[in-house]
Amino acid sequence: MILGLFVDQRVTESKVILHYYPFENAEKLLLMKNVIESDGKTGELVFPYSLLRESSGKELCSPPEGWIVDDAFDVMLGCGEERIRQFTIQFMKSVNISKATLYDPACSTGVYLSTLKNAFPDAYTVGQDLSQQMADMSRERVDKVYCGNAMEPKISQGTADFVYVRFLNSEVVTSAEAEELLSALLPTVKKDGYIIIFGHTPVLLSSANFLALKDFNLIQSLGVAVDKTGIFQYYILQRS
Template sequence: MENDPALKSTIAITSYDGIFKGMYDKEIQNMFMDIRICLSKGNWTQAQDILKQAIMGSERSPGDKKTLLTLSDEIARYSAQRIDPTTVMKEDASWDEVYQRPISRIDVSLYGLPQGVFYLNIDVPGSPNPIRILGRKVLSDFWMKNKIPELYCSFISADMLLGIFWDQRVTENKVTVHYYPFEKSEKLYAMDQVMKSSYGLPELVFPYPLLRQTTHQELCSSPEGWVIDDAFDVMLGCGEERIREYTIKFIGSTKTKNAILYDPACSTGVFLSTLKNAFPDAYTIGQDLSKQMVDISRQRVDEVHCGNAMEPKIKQGTADFCFVRFLNSEVVKSTEAEELLVALLPTVKRGGYMITFGHTPVLLSSANYKAIPGFKIIQCIATAVDNSGIFQYYVLQRL
């Protein structure tokens, strides 16, 4: 376990306001690693004891203390929301019964992890109006297994569903959401129905971007792109395991031969190379803002370019699949996401697909995609290949 990639030292990740978590202080970082090892082995009491010690010893490093306090809250929420494996799924849920319960609420700081709050919009047969389910992410199972440095990943499971949305209030420093709570057996039922496509065209929406407390601006990546090292390269790849599995399944379902696969923010090229292995007749084209990323990708991608995605390096109307993996929270800002989407649309050929997803929440929604002429929405979410949950996966097809 000590050799797992997420526990290796990397200059690319330290403690900051987003979901990527490491430590500045070397001694605290060692304790942080011990906490993760204990959690991965199920030693919760020992992990919490070490966490308490780390918090007490973090006065000299305010940034680390903030991260450790956040982790303490997240561990408590993980335990509270977890559904025991012995829980029996309800055979049928009564939405009217849920509405009869006392109302509950959550309060989330706009400078904490507000991007963990989401809505699952569904169309229930027989209901005159769509139903909006409130949810809140918990610690990623990949993080618990020491595969990734992010507290959250793109995956949504039944235990993250809270109940039926009723009302919200956004103030200068927090968001408050009121909802009618689900029983845990109802959470299992709701997720099962979503994965069975019983609720029309379900969509996951993350409406609250993370803001910097000092500027009230959205957190985003450096204009020069990410710093990368070998450890971070491995970590980035681990976080997309479910997405890669599903993408292979989706491409196969289209029966596209000799496909051109374009990734305008290809990172280290692992995503495209995985698809190439699955479809050897495909031709992969990558592009990235970071020269360092491009240099690494050359070993994995058929053709790669260094440049901003606002200026695609691929000929217009030639991509069978354009994978947009960076219009996400903590990567770009919401206004930039809309501009980048418009710039990339012309790359897709008639009958081809633009697919949007990512490690962190997609900053756009079906409202943005429905306004695009010449494209239709095929789906907004994907179900994990093992049917354990869902994640954002917008598929647009060019008409």
């Protein structure tokens, strides 16, 4: 939802107050049109307020052992990322890396990697997940799968052409954990390779975090649905 031009904010014990100049509907449509026509290379979506538990005031996150998955949950996860997968394929075609190693350190049920494998048959897919159940499910779809915490990547440093980070997100990890996990995963990227950060829920980091990284260049911060109907957070970093 686009409301208007940000002016100021106030954070109190119970709420956040935002002040803005409201846009007319035509201005909102023009702004979205400009972002979409740039294919996501201008602008950024930022979610500055962490989702907190009302009882404790602490950030919401997933259980330490990972999620329990059934067939319906598997389908739901896959459908929720369909547009993101399409945009990923479009981006990968634009950089044209043959026989690429694709690493997903929180591979869930493996649908994401298997979709990319179908688009790039010569690629080698490597998945890893904290949940033993998810790791077992993804073995039917992914070339190589490990069960383990992403804080300890199971692939060697500097071996991945593409690293897909889909879990530095609200309701999955805390903001502090997101920074630690990113630091642990950066060394897995090859020189000139890419690390891509997105997810179902708001990404807990922003371009401010990524621009401060040594040896990585931020290429863009937004993804655009292939059918041009929407935008989403999609950070692409390339190792220099």
